[in-house]
Amino acid sequence: MIPLEALSETLKLLSDKTRLTILALLKEKEMCVCDIVEILQTTQPNISQHLRRLKTGGLVMETRRSQWVYYSLNVEDKPYLHGILAQLPSMKDQINAAKSQNCN
C-alpha cells in the first residue's frame, strides 16, 4: 500500500495534459526527445522538463544512444496505473503524421 503522499505525487504527474500525451506516445513505442517535440509541436525545453519529472517520478526510463536520449514507459511495476494508461487514446495517427519530418 502506497502512502497517500506518494500516490498524490504520482497522480500529479498524470494530471497534466502534456505529460499524459507524452505517456500516450510512449505507450506506442519508445521515443527520443526530438520525436516528442515534433509531434506535440512545442519547445524542446518544455518536453525535456516534463520528461525529467516523469523520470524522477519513476514513470519513464531513459537510455542514451549516441546523441539521442530515448524515453520509454516504466510502469510494469505499477499495476494500479494500468486502468488509466489503458484509457489513453491511440497516438498512431499523430506519430505517422510527423514521420515525414523526422529529426534523425
Next chain:
Amino acid sequence: MIPLEALSETLKLLSDKTRLTILALLKEKEMCVCDIVEILQTTQPNISQHLRRLKTGGLVMETRRSQWVYYSLNVEDKPYLHGILAQLPSMKDQINAAKSQNCN
C-alpha cells in the same frame, strides 16, 4: 475512450492530497461535510470547496438529509479509476478516533 482533456481533468482531482483523503474516507462510508472537517482537521470552507470540485468532476454525489449534506463516492461507472481507488489506505482508525466528538 475518454478524451485526453477530460482524463487530465479527472486526474487533477485525484492529484491533491486533501481530495485523495476525502475519497479514501468516502470509500469507507458516506459522510457529511462536518464529519470530514472533523477528521481532516481543517476548515469547513476548505472541505466544502474540495467537495464541490469532486462533485462537478463526477467523482462524488451529494444528498441532503435535513441540515446535513451527505457525500458518497460515485465511481461505479469509472472502472479505470478502480486501480487507484484500491490503493487508498484504510481510514478506519481516523474515523474511529474522531467518533467521540461527532457533529451530529
Next chain:
DNA sequence: TACTAATATAATTATTTACTTATATAATGA
C-alpha cells in the same frame, strides 16, 4: 579543432491552485 545537432538546465513570467477569512444561505428548534 571547429561546427552542428540533440538534450539539459537555469531564470523568468503568467497562470493556476489550495487555503484562509468573511459572509451568505438553508434547515432546525425554542
Next chain:
DNA sequence: TCATTATATAAGTAAATAATTATATTAGTA
C-alpha cells in the same frame, strides 16, 4: 420570529506550476 447549526459562496493571498527564453552540456562529424 430568533438563535443555532450545517453548509455554500466570495474574495483575497501565498505557493505551486507550465511554458518561454536564454544558455550550457554532450555527442557526432567535417
